[in-house]
Amino acid sequence: MVYQLNNVSVKYSNRTAVKNISCTIEEGKWISVIGQTGAGKSTFVQVLKGLITNIDGDYLIDQRPVKRDAKGQLMVIPEIGFVFQYPEHQLFETTVFKELVFAPKQQGWSHQQISKSISNVLPLLGLAEDILPLAPFQLSGGQKRRVAIASVLMMNPQLLIVDEPTAGLDPVSKAALLQLLKKWQQQESRTIIFVSHQMDDVAEYSDEVIVFHKGCLVKQLDTRTLFLEQ
Ligand code: ADP
Ligand code: ADP
Numbered sequence: 629m630v631y632q633l634n635n636v637s638v639k640y641s642n643r644t645a646v647k648n649i650s651c652t653i654e655e656g657k658w659i660s661v662i663g664q665t666g667a668g669k670s671t672f673v674q675v676l677k678g679l680i681t682n683i684d685g686d687y688l689i690d691q692r693p694v695k696r697d698a699k700g701q702l703m704v705i706p707e708i709g710f711v712f713q714y715p716e717h718q719l720f721e722t723t724v725f726k727e728l729v730f731a732p733k734q735q736g737w738s739h740q741q742i743s744k745s746i747s748n749v750l751p752l753l754g755l756a757e758d759i760l761p762l763a764p765f766q767l768s769g770g771q772k773r774r775v776a777i778a779s780v781l782m783m784n785p786q787l788l789i790v791d792e793p794t795a796g797l798d799p800v801s802k803a804a805l806l807q808l809l810k811k812w813q814q815q816e817s818r819t820i821i822f823v824s825h826q827m828d829d830v831a832e833y834s835d836e837v838i839v840f841h842k843g844c845l846v847k848q849l850d851t852r853t854l855f856l857e858q
Contacts, residue, residue, distance in 0.1 A: 629690050629707065629786050630654055631676060636685035638671050645671040649685070649845045651838065653787070656817040658810065660830040660851075663840030669823050672840065673789045676821065678705040709785030713792045713823075715776035719764040727764060727779050735783070742782075749778045752812055754804065770801030774808070781812070787819040788812075794826065806833055831855055 631653040638645045646668040653659060653676070661669045674680045675687070678694065681701035687694045695703050712718045721727040728749070732742045750757060753774040764772060773793055780788065790809070794802040810833055813820045824830055830837060830851070837854045839847040847854070 631787065632686075632688040632691075633675065634686040634688070636675060636683050636687065638675060638680055638683050644843055646675070646840075646843045646845075649675075651845055651848050653819060653821070655786075655819055656813075657835040658813050658820045658822060658833055659836045659838060660822045660824055660834040661838045661840065662824060662827070662830055667840035668843045668845075669840050670791060672838075672845070673710070673791060673821055673823060676705075676787075677708050677710045677789060678702045679710070706783070707786045709780035709783065709788040711777050711780050711788070711790045711793060713795065715764075715772040718776050718779070719772060722763055723760065724762050724764060724767075724775050725760040727775060728760075728782055731779065731783050745782050745784070749781050752781065753778045753808055768801075770797050770805065773797070773805060777805075777809070785818070787821065789821045789823075791823040792825070793822070794824070794829065802829075809833075 633649050633651050636649040637647045649672060661672060663669050671680065675683055681703075683702060687702065689705070694705065697703055719727055721730060728746055729742050732745060737745075750759075755771070755774055755778060759767070759771065759775070764775060767775065777790070777793070788809075793809070794805060797805065806829060809820060809822075812818065822830075822834065834851045836848065836850050838845060
């Protein structure tokens with residue numbers, strides 16, 4: 629699927645968070661989003677997921693306008709997986725198992741479908757089955773993040789948004805997580821939108837980079853071009 633924003637602006641009360649954003653997100657790429665704190669990165673990824681209901685401008689998926697509700701507000705886009713910056717903001721069940729099955733159960737999946745998805749997702753994230761009965765609070769920081777991502781991958785999203793997924797991880801866990809994400813993205817030919825401050829990770833893993841500055845999307849270019857320009 630191709631996701632396209634045309635001249636999108638978002639205001640919080642009367643303050644503009646992003647203005648006149650236009651971009652196209654294509655399939656099968658790792659796209660990093662960089663920029664200073666407050667530049668609009670987080671607002672941008674929330675717009676893509678449909679979490680910000682009131683936007684000016686157009687949002688198209690495969691050339692068709694995204695659905696709006698009766699009040700004209702955008703709706704959450706189920707094909708996009710969204711992993712919050714802090715896993716504590718999304719892990720709220722008493723066991724890892726319950727965490728993984730939460731969304732599929734809401735969608736009315738059968739036990740068979742759920743088990744199949746669990747057996748796909750655990751090895752993708754380097755997790756073993758013995759983690760299933762544990763409580764999220766018993767896990768290490770790296771395991772929590774992998775469980776948060778696993779619970780989002782259960783639904784087999786076309787596009788995965790991860791906001792600073794390596795914040796607070798030691799270098800070994802960080803590299804392991806990024807390599808697992810890269811493997812998923814390449815094997816399944818899926819898209820990752822990776823919000824990061826870590827330029828070395830951006831250079832190493834991404835195909836494309838989107839640069840935000842003071843609420844504007846100032847550049848979208850391939851990673852090689854960006855790093856050769858500097
Ligand atoms: P980044 O992710 O690059 O740090 P954000 O998208 O979070 O940037 O923020 C863009 C601008 O919008 C900033 O000026 C920020 O202060 C403002 N902003 C973000 N979230 C809110 C909010 N919920 N209410 C009011 N202003 C906000
Ligand atoms: P129900 O919706 O019928 O109450 P559960 O959500 O308890 O079912 O479990 C769904 C399926 O997953 C069942 O087949 C159950 O045996 C299995 N299961 C439950 N807990 C775990 C666990 N911690 N690890 C692995 N499988 C589990």
